[in-house]
Each structure stands twice: as structure tokens, then as C-alpha cells.
Amino acid sequence: MIFSSLGKTFILNKETLIMGILNVTPDSFSDGGNFNTVDLAFEHAKTLIDQGAHIIDIGGQSTRPGHEEVDLQTEIDRVIPVIKKISKELDCIISIDTYRYEVAEAALKAGAHIINDVWGLQKDNGEMAQVAAKYNCVVIAMHNQNSNFYEEDIILSIKKFFKKTFKIAESNGMNTNKIIIDPGIGFGKGYSENIEVLNRLKEISSIAPTLLGVSKKGFIGKDLTLSPNDRIEGTIAVNILGILNGAKIIRVHDVLEHKKALSIADKIIYLNRSN
16 A cells, blocks of 8 residues: 655555654644744654654644634744755655645645645635645545534444545545545544544544544543643553554654554564555
8 A cells, every 4th residue: 555645655554654743833732832943843853753753744733622723824934944944854754734725735835745634624615625636645634523422323424524525535636545534533522432433443444544643632541630741651552452453654742652662563463464
């Protein structure tokens, strides 16, 4: 399963790919304010790559519950200088974490390779899909909604959401084979919904190649009342279970710890897989 996007190629089904999180924001729930200068962001990206990250996911606006939306220019000003420096000086795949098509296009022009859209191409009127079609890039489309109320079976609802995503992509000229899906743990889902989606992840991962983003999220710390920085072991546990149920990419803050865990897990999971 080979993906090609703006000069970068990556293979799924050989090993689990690690996406390292780089938030250049002052208010992200785990690392807000830690990397909100170009130099700090660049050094952290370099560290993540050295630790084993295949993809660096750069975000200029927090999407945590209760976040404050920033204006378009602020988001662009945060991410573009970082993307330019990383793309020029480091050999890695860069993902832009945004639901604004203007930010996505500016990022692709600056050197990004992947669009990571937390609204699954459904926040606008097809403009994000048009940008992706124009640049023929890979898109990570996440499931999302404004509440955790579901009138029907949650997996059926998620499948309907992605059916709409693929329809939007196709109608706007996108290559739908370049879509990776994300079940959106923590987005439009409470504790019980998160647990059910993870328990039934195989039903989602059968739709398309799947990314899982659970890093340090609230449901992991709920039972033990753990703060975000104390949720590493729980995050690794959930990610390994997710990989066993079809996830091909994991999006994490703690790359080194996951790389160590995957050094043995992938040997077991991908034994005898040749493609």
C-alpha cells in the first residue's frame, strides 16, 4: 500500500508509521506554548525525527475541547515559517493540521505534503477538496461533529460521515485513493463513545487506511485521574490495541516511547506480511 504525495512516498502495511505532533500554539492541551517560535519548533521537529517519527504534523490552532478559534492570518503566520524551515533543512514528510483550505494551500506551497483535516473535508463547500485535488496530495480526513449525541449506532454514523467525505472528494476532482481516515477520538465523542469506537475500530479501518490519534487524551486519564503528561503508558496501550485492529498510522506526542514499543509490536503484527 504505497502513498505518494508532493514528492514524498510512504508505505503502509510494512510497519506502523509514527506521526509526531508539533503544535505551534500557545494553548494546546499538552504542549501549548512549548514550541511557538520557529527555532523551538524546528528543534523539536528534529528531535521527533531523530526519535523515529515518519511524519511531522504541524498545527497552528488548537482543536481541543473549548479552544478559541484564531483568525486566518494568525494561523498562517504561525505555521508557514516553521514549515518552510523544516522542509528546507530536514528530510521528512510534513502534514498541516488545519480545517481551513487557505492555510492548507499556503502550507503545501511552503513545503507540506499532507493535509490533516479534522473536519473530514466537510467544514467548507468543497474548497479543501479542491486544494487537495489541485496539488494531488494525500488527505487525512477525520470524523467530527459538534456533540456526542448519536441518533443511531455510532459506527454506522461514522461510516455515513466518511461516505460523504469520499463523495465530496470525488465531486471535486480528488483521487479518493489518497484519503486516509481518522475516527476522531475525542471529537464529538465522550468517554463511552471513545471506548466503543476503539473497541470496534476494525469496522472503521475496513473502509480505508486509518490513522489513530489518542495521544494523552482525556479518556485515557479518566479512571486514574491522570494529568496529560502522566498518560504515556495508557496512550501506548491504546495505540497498540488500535494497531491490532487496523490502524496504520499513530499520531503521538511521545515518539521515542512509541518507537521502542513498536520495535517489538511491529515484528509480531507484521510477521509474514509482504505488501
